[in-house]
Amino acid sequence: MAPSSVWKMWGSEVEVRVTEWAALADAAALTEAAMTQVKAVCDLGSGDAEIHRLNQAQGTPVRVSTELGGLIRAALWAARMTGGAVTPVSIETRDPIGAVPIAPCFHDVRVDGDTVFAPFGTFLDLTATAKAGTAHRVARRAADDLECGVLVRVDDVVATWGHCPIGGWQVETGVARRAGGADRVEVRAGSAMASARAPAVSSDGPDPGVDCVTVIADDGLWAYAAAMAAVGRGVAALRWLTENDLAARVAYRHGSVRTTDAWLHLPPHGHAA
Template identity: 50%
Template sequence: MLVDTRWSAWGEEIEVQVTEAAALSAAVGRVGRMLDEVEAACSLQRGDAEIHAVNLAQGLPVRVSVRLAGLLRSALWVARMTDGSVSPVAIEEPPTGVPSIHPEPTFADVQIDDDTVLAPWGVSFDISDTAKADTADRAAELVASELECGVLVRIGGAIATAGHCPAGGWQVTVPGDGGIELPAGASMSSVSAGRVFHGREALSGEWDQVSVVAGDALWAYAASSAAIVRGLGAVPWLEQHDLAARLVDNSGRVYTTRSWSHPHAA
């Protein structure tokens, strides 16, 4: 029997569905604890978050927890996979009259060696969105493994599934398009143009909403966010990566990639 619950955390709506009613309470506890730990590691809205030590280091190496190191690696992986379209790095603008840094550092200049992070001077990180998608993946895998049930975890627009799925697959909502079916192990992310990406508005003037189905929520988030940023070049880029995607432009017209087949978008 499929059961679910929802609550709010870290500025997002959280949803957990499990295929075994007896597992719901334990699943919620595990997801909630993981969210708390990740938020404490990297939320810029928390004054005690560990990420602040990294952002204040400014060219000096800083040791971090295993969790934060992993989250930073995931964010840098997203940057590499999207050719920098979705980057965790923000560059501090120099004061008026002061020449900018030449060359300007990028995500490729960040080094992580075990638990030590070294970023160039002027670089700061915002990894909240990638961390949420990454946490959806990890939380779903943890619940499925430890509680031996099928599970869906949604954190905002990022959805991850693990374990066996209910009859008929996981039914999820695509903004503006009703429901689709996700098979076992599939993930989806929906991103709107109004979302702020690491200190800048990702407004290309083309897409209002992008939904992507992929093998994990982190890649789905990366691809949907990159599509918003890439504008007209998004569709061939998504096709190149053989991703199932639905894009809505600013006039409400809908475009889909070859891999998107409603209602089974995977």
């Protein structure tokens, strides 16, 4: 088993695995530093995070740091790729003084160099996409700097870089990990995996049919966004994943599991265990 370190930060469980024992402490330190830097910029729970200045601007263009600008661009890219199913924009439905409905969307947010414009009523939350993107970036940086194989997991987003350990990177899906199960997938080096689970069905709400979606992609942000978007599509999840040529597995509430053709055609070192 590859050497590993697990800890909690920013409301998430973070795990780092390496192929060389001597690299574990440095890989964990690099990961923690990267997460801390991103958290300082966009953590909504931190009063001095830079994102608050943008959210308080309400229709006024704001110059932002390179870090925040990059996180916003990444989140808007995920929104475009998923048709808005995964979006950084939260909406305030009424203005502060009256009853004028406001419905901005991600298309209304513009980034020009280091200046960001978000219309009145827009509230940006980059938390999920920032974590997913950071997992992939830090895995690559740590593997390159330390010259070994590295896996970084932030909750249900897993990213790998460098060479694999003997037997490959065996990773439990998010659902299996929380349930104490043994559902493992082998994630090939240089790729990412994300799992998303449908919310609990309310007594008066429709049953989406889908229980969990797992996606393997070349990028942690895309794997996360695709899994979340597919879950939101319910019974149409598999069709959307297939149309986007994604390697994915869909578990349904009634117990059946289906996969896309791309999942079936993954290389031998990226198959379901």
